[in-house]
Amino acid sequence: MIDFRAVKLKREEFWNSSPVYKAIYNMLVKQGYHIIGTIGAVKRCHWTKEAILRKRFCYKCLWYGIESHRCVQMTPVVVWCWNRCLHCWRVEPEDIGMHWDDTRPPVVDDPEVIVEESIRAHRQIVAGFKGNPRADQKMVEEAMNPKHAAISLAGEPLLYPRLDELIEEYHKRGLTTFLVTHATRPDMLKKLLELGKEPTQLYISFESWNKEAYEYFNRPLVPRAWELFQESLELARSFKSPVTFRITLVKGFNDNEEALGVFKKFIEKGYPHYVEVKAYMYLGGSKRRLTRENMPSHQEVRDFARKLAELTGYELLSESIPSRVVLLSRVREPIRHGKGCPGGIEHPERYAPVITEEYEEAEEA
Secondary structure (H helix, E strand, O other), rough: OOOOOOOOOHHHHHHHHHHHHHHHHOOOOOOOOEEEEEEEOOOOOOHHHHHHHHHOOHHHHHHOOOOOHHEEEEEEEOOOEEHHHHHHHOHHHHHHHHOOOOOOOOOOOOOHHHHHHHHHHHHHHHHOOOOOOOHHHHHHHHHHOEEEEEEEEOOHHHHHHOOOHHHHHHHOOOOOOEEEEEOOHHHHHHHHHHHOOOOOOEEEEEEOOOOOHHHHHHOOOOOOOOHHHHHHHHHHHOOOEEEEEEEEEOOOOOOOOOHHHHHHHHHHHHOOEEEEEOOOOHHHHHOOOOOOOOOHHHHHHHHHHHHHHHHHHOEEEEEEEOEEEEEOOOOOOOOOOOOOOOOOOHHHHHHHHOOOOOOOHHHOO
């Protein structure tokens, strides 16, 4: 039995233990984060709201069947990572003019606590739609019983040493898991493989095509980060669960022929089931480091993806214009992990109609 009162007291004690942590906490709360455990977090996704209010769904619903309103967007380590990527929306030391060691999470929360509190936070968030005349109340009730956890949000989940147990706790409760990582900890990926605790789907996200670009854009905080990332690409082949390589396209940085050619080699090395080419999002802390002009249009994302498809032999299967993302796949029918958005690959416009030419996900942050 979890003593949630004790968990809350420990959380409050930690975030009040120094002026730095107080400043981080205040910024996180202002940005809409719900802190769970001691250093984990949940935040309502744009597509949770869209699903409940407008029956519009995210690309994970279109392609993989994930029901957007029943998806918990969470992280076990909200401001800790081995990189300080220019495009990242997490709070980084320069954002608040203070220093902390963001390479070592100072607390290791119990995985059961994180899972239970993440579900509680998700329910608290969606309960806010009860009584809203614009909300589909049946979907609100469904959302109170989440079916999926996106282990991403902010921070690097591979820095959480009990990640295998975290995944297991979600699976025990009937939730599927997508693990999103920048893959600087191949040792943790090996651990998941050896223990047989793979996520439902693994995402390896990258932007840089060589070490020089990596040092500039991803700003690693540890030695050999580029080499560790390369090790992780090779490990991708060993996963039994589907693997996605996500290329974040940043206009003026990696939208060039050199990057395109090297990304082809990465795909050959890791042989993922899917490749997603997605536009950089002008969100959170990244607004202090990049500009709105660094966000490519959907047409630019589509053009880049089409070239990559021609180079790799992967098929350009689908797209979601509101999210500025395109799906390439080496399997004709992607594996669906839920019952959401049937036919979404062939007919994305049914579930994600375009309502603005602007990048709508960027408007909320």
